[in-house]
Amino acid sequence: MNETYPRSTSPPTGIAERPVENGQVNWDAFNSNAYFSHNYGELRSDDRRIIEIVADFFKDNPPAPELGRAIDVGPGANLYPAMVMLPYAARVTLFERSHANLTWLADELQKPHGSWWQFWEAISTGRPAYDPINKPLDTLHGRVSRERGNVFALRADQYDIGTMFFVAESITTRTDEFRRATRLFVTALRRNAPFAAAFMRLSSGYVVGDEHFPACSIDEEDVDQALAPVARNVKIERVESEDLRVGYDGMIVATGRRK
Numbered sequence: 001m002n003e004t005y006p007r008s009t010s011p012p013t014g015i016a017e018r019p020v021e022n023g024q025v026n027w028d029a030f031n032s033n034a035y036f037s038h039n040y041g042e043l044r045s046d047d048r049r050i051i052e053i054v055a056d057f058f059k060d061n062p063p064a065p066e067l068g069r070a071i072d073v074g075p076g077a078n079l080y081p082a083m084v085m086l087p088y089a090a091r092v093t094l095f096e097r098s099h100a101n102l103t104w105l106a107d108e109l110q111k112p113h114g115s116w117w118q119f120w121e122a123i124s125t126g127r128p129a130y131d132p133i134n135k136p137l138d139t140l141h142g143r144v145s146r147e148r149g150n151v152f153a154l155r156a157d158q159y160d161i162g163t164m165f166f167v168a169e170s171i172t173t174r175t176d177e178f179r180r181a182t183r184l185f186v187t188a189l190r191r192n193a194p195f196a197a198a199f200m201r202l203s204s205g206y207v208v209g210d211e212h213f214p215a216c217s218i219d220e221e222d223v224d225q226a227l228a229p230v231a232r233n234v235k236i237e238r239v240e241s242e243d244l245r246v247g248y249d250g251m252i253v254a255t256g257r258r259k
């Protein structure tokens with residue numbers, strides 16, 4: 001088997017979903033190239049819609065310091081959440097558990113794929129905050145720190161703005177870990193800091209390269225309940241995926257501010 005079913009699709013026949021907690025998974029077996037090619041080799045309509053929601057949210061809800069500290073938790077092989085935060089961030093921490101993804105990110109920032117320009121166009125068009133940034137990938141490279149870390153060990157009150165895309169529900173089958181990861185992401189931000197988080201909806205797990213990864217099947221209500229103790233002004237929106245595949249049912253985007 002050499003196919004990639006990334007943020008999406010069901011495990012291939014024969015691989016049964018079983019309870020798996022985050023610490024049991026070998027995240028260094030994550031095939032960053034395969035994941036990138038399938039998801040970010042070109043801009044898909046669901047990511048375009050997510051960009052619209054998140055970039056407009058940050059435009060209307062900028063962080064208090066004009067240029068603050070940003071964090072993207074579990075970037076994997078995705079640069080666009082960090083790109084969306086650029087006008088508001090003097091520093092961007094890419095906080096990742098997987099050595100494989102951290103190495104991939106270092107290489108990617110040195111020599112980025114051309115497809116990121118499609119994402120940048122969707123992010124920046126019609127939003128003047130992005131106008132001063134002419135070379136977004138160079139700017140990002142200059143502001144990024146890659147940090148190896150575990151969402152479950154994030155320290156509280158550290159960042160002014162944050163994103164976490166397809167992580168809390170896509171790193172475990174356990175609902176309690178999904179909730180804990182979501183809350184620890186938000187509490188890593190300072191009081192009132194704006195955040196955006198994206199989730200796979202009703203995911204039953206996914207395959208990247210030759211490896212199966214766990215997911216926790218969640219919906220809008222689960223996201224709302226996970227965020228309620230730590231966030232305010234929460235808005236939750238469902239995003240349809242154009243190619244309806246087995247194994248998930250679209251995506252969910254949540255925006256809000258830390259309580």
Ligand SMILES: C[S@@+](CC[C@H](N)C(=O)[O-])C[C@H]1O[C@@H](n2cnc3c(N)ncnc32)[C@H](O)[C@@H]1O
Nearest residue numbers: 027074075076078097098150151165166170171
């Ligand atoms: C499905 S991928 C999502 C990647 C990317 N954010 C995106 O938007 O496509 C899940 C990511 O979470 C990372 N991850 C897994 N467990 C983690 C943990 N405990 N702390 C931080 N990151 C973790 C994985 O290495 C992987 O990069």
